Amino acid sequence: MAAVHLTKADFDEKIKTGVAMVDFWAEWCGPCKMAAPVIDQLSDEYAGKVLIGKVDVDTQGELAQKFGVMSIPTVILFKDGVEVARQVGFAGKAGYLELLKKA
Amino acid sequence: MLDRLDLPGKPGILSYLRKRRRLMEIYDVIIIGSGPAGLTAGIYTSRANLKTLMIAGSKWGGQLMLTTGVENYPGFLNGIQGPDLMTNMRKQAEKHGVEIVDEDMVRIEIGDRPYKTYTTNRTYMGRAMIIATGAVTQWLNVPGEQELIGRGVSSCAPCDAPFFKGKKVVVVGGGDAAMEEALVLTKFADEVTIVHRRGEFRASRIMQERIKNNPKIKVRFNTEVAEIIGKEKVEKVKFKDGSEMEVDGIFVAVGHKPASQIFEGKIDLDEKDYIRRQGAKYHTMSNVEGVFVAGDVHDYRYRQAITAAGYGCEAALDAERWLSEA
Numbered sequence: 001m002a003a004v005h006l007t008k009a010d011f012d013e014k015i016k017t018g019v020a021m022v023d024f025w026a027e028w029c030g031p032c033k034m035a036a037p038v039i040d041q042l043s044d045e046y047a048g049k050v051l052i053g054k055v056d057v058d059t060q061g062e063l064a065q066k067f068g069v070m071s072i073p074t075v076i077l078f079k080d081g082v083e084v085a086r087q088v089g090f091a092g093k094a095g096y097l098e099l100l101k102k103a
Numbered sequence: 104m105l106d107r108l109d110l111p112g113k114p115g116i117l118s119y120l121r122k123r124r125r126l127m128e129i130y131d132v133i134i135i136g137s138g139p140a141g142l143t144a145g146i147y148t149s150r151a152n153l154k155t156l157m158i159a160g161s162k163w164g165g166q167l168m169l170t171t172g173v174e175n176y177p178g179f180l181n182g183i184q185g186p187d188l189m190t191n192m193r194k195q196a197e198k199h200g201v202e203i204v205d206e207d208m209v210r211i212e213i214g215d216r217p218y219k220t221y222t223t224n225r226t227y228m229g230r231a232m233i234i235a236t237g238a239v240t241q242w243l244n245v246p247g248e249q250e251l252i253g254r255g256v257s258s259c260a261p262c263d264a265p266f267f268k269g270k271k272v273v274v275v276g277g278g279d280a281a282m283e284e285a286l287v288l289t290k291f292a293d294e295v296t297i298v299h300r301r302g303e304f305r306a307s308r309i310m311q312e313r314i315k316n317n318p319k320i321k322v323r324f325n326t327e328v329a330e331i332i333g334k335e336k337v338e339k340v341k342f343k344d345g346s347e348m349e350v351d352g353i354f355v356a357v358g359h360k361p362a363s364q365i366f367e368g369k370i371d372l373d374e375k376d377y378i379r380r381q382g383a384k385y386h387t388m389s390n391v392e393g394v395f396v397a398g399d400v401h402d403y404r405y406r407q408a409i410t411a412a413g414y415g416c417e418a419a420l421d422a423e424r425w426l427s428e429a
Contacts, residue, residue: 095161
């Protein structure tokens, strides 16, 4: 199962409870293309435990702005709707696993 | 044979066996790095029937993954996007049989042969090695910089430029990379100032022309950044002459340094940490028998995608000859 695409309409609701990891990305970004398969893989491995989501900054500019995303990929970890940590730049699978440990 | 064990819905068995096989296997060539040098080397060694493993790193593809249009790589009439070029090279290498693992190398052992390479996941053995680890971003190392990466400080305009729509940004540097960053930024930002510590650019003539002709770009020569200031995000930049400038973003393009740290003490490096190529018979060889070098990790002079690819080819041909004589 690939990561869930989140929009302004459902973002708050989806990340409200539990742990969520959200990848801010765009079609035109090279490193995002490297990150995408890793994010999808994690969404398989953590299915049912962590919500792994994706936000397209082109169509969801407001969300990107709300979280001060100025560089992509940026992956933000949320716990019960509150930001716990973030990783700017593609970090590889190991980097994202490290990030998840902070939840 | 192994492929017959790939049961539908049970990919675990096959991947487990593949893993075991890799553990026991001795490769003819292990290539470390997956930019143009590494991938070209792989295309050559695999086509020479050498069993080739590439340790690509989790951030595979090298510097070109952080670029947009590449216009000086021959064969692409209308240019090609950097990430697309690298994806194609990777597919081409895989097509010819290079096994690629997206793992990061942690250390090598080059005392006894076969040589051992340790990654974050496991150990691989190879008879010869080609080091093509390339170069990494050289940051300015000024106060505020590391804290504000991703909050206005960036080394990748193609990745981050759209976040600076209608904003004011600074690009630091004087080479082609800095010019490209500035040009990419003009598509979004209102004002782009290139700050360079010298009195003239070392960028190619064509790039300098494009800068000159772009009304959004200003240039400040003989200026060095002293500090980047901002709380949640970049607010202003302070220069060494004491002056300040209000900006929303700073793009650092002052160059790269060789990714050779991991080889320190094991392979001869020069005073700037580039690996020395010094084989007498095989001139791409390092001071260690059977360890060859290609691309930006040794080349401080040209640093182009096409020269890196050329060096990769040289190293592969040398490795092939060395293996046949070893």
